[in-house]
Amino acid sequence: xxxxxxxxxxxxxxxxxxxxxxxxxxxxxxxxxxxxxxxxxxxxxxxxxxxxxxxxxxxxxxxxxxxxxxxxxxxxxxxxxxxxxxxxxxxxxxxxxxxxxxxxxxxxxxxxxxxxxxxxxxxxxxxxxxxxxxxxxxxxxxxxxxxxxxxxxxxxxxxxxxxxxxxxxxxxxxxxxxxxxxxxxxxxxxxxxxxxxxxxxxxxxxxxxxxxxxxxxxxxxxxxxxxxxxxxxxxxxxxxxxxxxxxxxxxxxxxxxxxxxxxxx
Numbered sequence: 001x002x003x004x005x006x007x008x009x010x011x012x013x014x015x016x017x018x019x020x021x022x023x024x025x026x027x028x029x030x031x032x033x034x035x036x037x038x039x040x041x042x043x044x045x046x047x048x049x050x051x052x053x054x055x056x057x058x059x060x061x062x063x064x065x066x067x068x069x070x071x072x073x074x075x076x077x078x079x080x081x082x083x084x085x086x087x088x089x090x091x092x093x094x095x096x097x098x099x100x101x102x103x104x105x106x107x108x109x110x111x112x113x114x115x116x117x118x119x120x121x122x123x124x125x126x127x128x129x130x131x132x133x134x135x136x137x138x139x140x141x142x143x144x145x146x147x148x149x150x151x152x153x154x155x156x157x158x159x160x161x162x163x164x165x166x167x168x169x170x171x172x173x174x175x176x177x178x179x180x181x182x183x184x185x186x187x188x189x190x191x192x193x194x195x196x197x198x199x200x201x202x203x204x205x206x207x208x209x210x211x212x213x214x215x216x217x218x219x220x221x222x223x224x225x226x227x228x229x230x231x232x233x234x235x236x237x238x239x240x241x242x243x244x245x246x247x248x249x250x251x252x253x254x255x256x257x258x259x260x261x262x263x264x265x
Contacts, residue, residue: 007058008173010040010103010131015168015183020044022129022165022185023101030094032125034082034102034112036065041101046072053093057081083111087122100128106177109136110152117186118155120194128186129165137164137182142245149245151207158195158249160186199256206244206252214242222259232258 010016020041025031029050036042036054042065045052052075056062062079069075080089090098104112109132115121117128132140135148141162142149156162168181202218209217215233219226230240236255238247247255 007035007037007105008103008175008177009037010168010172011174012168012172013040015172016040016044018166019101019103019129019131019183020048022183023099023127025050025099030096030098032093032098032100034100035105036077037061037103039065039068041103042069042075045101046075050074051094052076053078055080055082055085083108083115085122090122097126098123100125101130102128103131106133106136106179109133113140113152113156117159118152118195124159124188125186126188128160129183130186131168131181131183134167134180134182137184140184144248144251145246147245150210151204154203154247154249154252155195155200156186159192160188162186196256198260199252202256202259203244203252206247210244212243213240214238214244214247215240217244224259224262228262232262 023031025045025048027049031045031050031052033042033045033052033054036056038061042052042054046069054065054075054077056065056077056079059079062077065077069077076093100116102112117124139148139150140153140156141164142153163185165183165185168183170177170180173181205221206214206217215226215229219229222229224232233240233242233255236251236258238251238255
């Protein structure tokens with residue numbers, strides 16, 4: 001099966017089984033699969049008492065999968081770019097909770113993460129199991145104080161608990177990519193209010209000059225003199241020498257709340 005798109009197909013069935021089991025499917029679950037490709041995950045998913053919507057951007061692959069699964073009632077294959085999939089499309093599939101599973105093409109990992117898990121452009125899945133580039137997995141799951149921590153790490157961790165389940169060497173794909181992969185599990189946190197625009201701007205500003213101390217990154221954009229900003233950071237229990245990567249999600253929330261209260265007063 002040839003593809004015009006940048007896809008690396010999983011060839012190891014044991015790994016495919018581990019990924020499918022990690023989604024913890026229950027009877028009646030609605031599961032979206034992004035980029036089913038040759039069906040390594042799909043072949044296992046369809047044997048479960050769940051409903052599957054498979055979004056495949058490549059027309060040729062989508063048509064072949066439609067033929068393969070034409071007699072299966074619990075799957076619908078759609079020739080659709082997952083980045084163009086919207087809330088109306090989702091409502092046609094389910095108006096309730098859903099889960100997401102994918103061997104994500106490396107080139108669209110960040111846009112997919114943003115669309116489905118961060119921005120609120122589409123209702124967020126309650127759980128996801130994703131295979132991504134190993135370096136990306138480590139960045140998304142990075143803890144406060146780790147140098148690979150970035151904006152997307154904080155945004156994603158605001159909404160989801162993230163766990164790296166296992167690594168997958170590049171030899172398990174066809175064609176063989178240049179890098180190894182890892183499988184991550186995202187579990188949505190309960191009762192989380194949407195990220196406020198102001199907090200998102202604050203986090204982006206903090207990471208805008210990542211190697212600088214946080215106070216030096218924030219000072220030029222905030223309407224506070226430096227002494228007041230030092231006091232605010234102290235109240236937020238953020239040490240003077242901290243950089244953006246040193247803050248937890250809770251640190252960002254506390255800092256934003258105190259800044260906002262000071263502006264309101």
